[in-house]
């Protein structure tokens with residue numbers, strides 16, 4: 107789910123191998139038998155979904171509370187006591203890099219599993235998503251060197267070094283914000299206007315256009331800088347605006363994946379349940395706690411999924427099916443995009459002055475203020491863990 111957001115965590119070497127650098131030494135030698143809950147404690151009936159940027163890290167810097175939170179989540183032998191999934195929209199780095207980043211931030215050796223790219227995007231799309239012919243923007247640029255004209259220094263010195271593609275591109279997949287926006291905006295628009303053949307002369311504009319799948323709708327995200335940075339949602343906004351201006355029609359998505367889409371939370375829930383089963387924890391997972399810093403992405407997504415769980419339970423009860431978790435509670439932290447209500451105050455002032463509602467969500471998600479209200483607001487991820495433990499009567 108990362109972009110395909112959503113990384114399950116496992117311990118190094120499988121669930122038996124969480125390594126607590128401070129206490130256990132390598133390979134969890136003091137961690138006791140695999141798959142057993144700590145002596146004397148009941149199996150957890152809840153799990154955590156942690157956002158990464160603005161919750162556990164800020165750019166390359168760890169959030170101090172993250173290490174404390176994970177010390178709390180691990181037992182005296184360094185084993186996680188509760189199932190945990192990292193749910194991030196950042197799908198543009200390798201799983202190994204994400205594991206390194208999180209291991210450093212949390213003081214634990216973690217490996218990352220899930221749908222995030224294990225290999226660069228084109229290979230990832232091939233290996234994980236099952237596509238056979240993948241063309242990256244860079245390959246497209248080489249095959250059609252006259253398309254990318256903004257940067258004079260990148261214009262071709264001579265033509266004909268790379269042959270044009272021998273097939274029409276059937277669809278467009280957007281993983282995360284690109285490095286050179288002008289190049290991607292131009293070439294993706296060319297592909298859509300030409301029905302997958304950007305070397306051709308422009309005929310009638312095809313509509314509906316080729317199918318587009320997009321991951322990660324975050325307008326903004328929080329790195330080391332004091333102000334939020336542009337996310338992939340901002341790139342999508344540009345692409346949608348350009349397409350509409352040029353063609354007079356709406357850009358349409360075949361699917362939008364990543365937070366706040368329910369499909370992303372559904373997959374995270376599957377990973378949580380899988381972890382509990384691997385550990386031999388028999389109690390069904392009843393409650394999920396989703397911790398994030400971005401009201402539009404993390405809170406809206408968790409609340410939307412909570413609504414889905416409520417209606418699913420109703421229909422499951424009617425059909426006599428096995429029940430999914432009862433709830434997904436949203437916990438907003440103040441270490442990232444959101445800061446102690448400042449954001450909402452600024453938005454309210456702007457709304458009063460302009461009469462326009464400030465909504466950072468994607469165009470295709472409804473502006474429902476109730477979905478932006480977190481179940482709880484706490485200072486940081488450590489407070490979030492403590493809050494959930496208290497609610498679960500878990501120490």
Ligand SMILES: [Mg+2]
Pocket residue numbers: 157158159160161327328398399400442
């Ligand atoms: Mg975040």
